[in-house]
Every structure is written in structure tokens, then in C-alpha cells.
Amino acid sequence: TGLVEPKAFPPVPETRLVSDAVCLQMTATQVVPAWDVAFEILTLGDADAAEMLALATLTKPGPFFTRTHELGRFIGVRVAGQLVAMAGERMRPDGFTEASGVCVHPDHRGQGYAARLLRDVTAGILARGEQAFLHSYADNTTAIGLYESLGYRGRAEVVFTILAGA
Incomplete structure (x- = not known):
């Protein structure tokens, strides 16, 4: 179970703490205009699930599990048939949707993939009339800089806690 709370979550009987991390929650009410790109953006789905999980496991953008891609729309970029970048949607509290799973294979960074996909x-x-938000590990200054360049602004520091059965 993953929890996002304003402060560290107290111990829960019959669970064990897997991890906890301070994150910056960011929101966007507008996004910078698109720019021309020299790569094709693909819609990802069930057929891509294993590659999506492998990319997330390699790059560690945050929690990503076997069925995370089912939580919302995910898009990606392939180079020579390999999934090298992706971004999508995850949590959906009423009126809000979280942008999530933003990651790029280390061998393919610096091509503008993350910026264009997150954009x-x-x-x-935003086109659906919802508020966009995301989370970044608070010490990931590179990602935070990217998100700010796209129109996201820091809202609050939160603690992301993962619990499992004892």
C-alpha cells in the first residue's frame, strides 16, 4: 500500500515499512505550448506492460507495478523497437489527475522525451477540466527543474510511504 501524507505515517499493526521518502507535490494550471519533435509518441497499453515495468524498474520514477499502466493513459517513445521513454496518469482524486511514471532510459536522456511526454x-x-499534479522525490533537482519549465509549481512537501503485510 502506498500512502501520500503531509508527515510520516505512524506504524500500522500487522504491516512493515518498505520505504518512505520526502517528496515535493507539484501542480500545474497551464502547460507550456508544444514544440515540434522528431519522434513519434505512441499510446501504450497491455501489450507494452512488461517493457513499461522494466523501464520503470531501471529508472525508478516512483512506484510502478505490473498493472500500473491500467490506472490511466500512458504514452511513450520507441527507438529501434525498444521502449525508451514513457509518462502517464495514476491517482485520480475527484477533480485531479496525477501525472506519473515519467522516465527515460539512461542511454536516451537529453533528447526531449520526458519534457514532450509530460507536456x-x-x-x-487540463483539457478534461481537471487539476494536474505530480510528485517528485524532493532531492531530484533535475526532475523538479524540468517540471517547473513545463509550468508545474511546488505545492507542498509530503511523505510517500510504502507498507506491506508483516
Whole structure:
């Protein structure tokens, strides 16, 4: 179970703490305009699930499990048939949607993939009349800088806690 709370979550009987981390919750009410890209953006789905999980496991953008791609729309970029970048949607509290799973294979960084994918995900959320938000590990200054360049602003520090059965 993953919990996002303003402060560390107290111990829960019959569970064990897997991890906890301070994160910056960020929101966007608008997104910078799109720019031309020299790569094709693909819609990802069940057929891509194993590669999506492998990419997330390699890059560690945050929790990503076997069925995370079912929580919302995910898009990605393939190079020579390999999934090298993705971004999508995860939590959906009423009126809000979280942009999530933003990651790029280390061998393919610096091509603008993360920026363009997150821009498209965010634009889709805003077009539905919802508030876009995301979480970044508070010490990931590179990601935070990218998110700010796309129109996201820091809202609050939160603690992300993962609990499992004892």
C-alpha cells in the first residue's frame, strides 16, 4: 500500500515499512505550448506492460507495478523497437489527475522525451477540466527543474510511504 501524507505515517499493526521518502507535490494550471519533435509518441497499453515495468524498474520514477499502466493513459517513445521513454496518469482524486511514471532510459536522456511526454499528459489532464499534479522525490533537482519549465509549481512537501503485510 502506498500512502501520500503531509508527515510520516505512524506504524500500522500487522504491516512493515518498505520505504518512505520526502517528496515535493507539484501542480500545474497551464502547460507550456508544444514544440515540434522528431519522434513519434505512441499510446501504450497491455501489450507494452512488461517493457513499461522494466523501464520503470531501471529508472525508478516512483512506484510502478505490473498493472500500473491500467490506472490511466500512458504514452511513450520507441527507438529501434525498444521502449525508451514513457509518462502517464495514476491517482485520480475527484477533480485531479496525477501525472506519473515519467522516465527515460539512461542511454536516451537529453533528447526531449520526458519534457514532450509530460507536456502531452498534462495538456490532456487540463483539457478534461481537471487539476494536474505530480510528485517528485524532493532531492531530484533535475526532475523538479524540468517540471517547473513545463509550468508545474511546488505545492507542498509530503511523505510517500510504502507498507506491506508483516
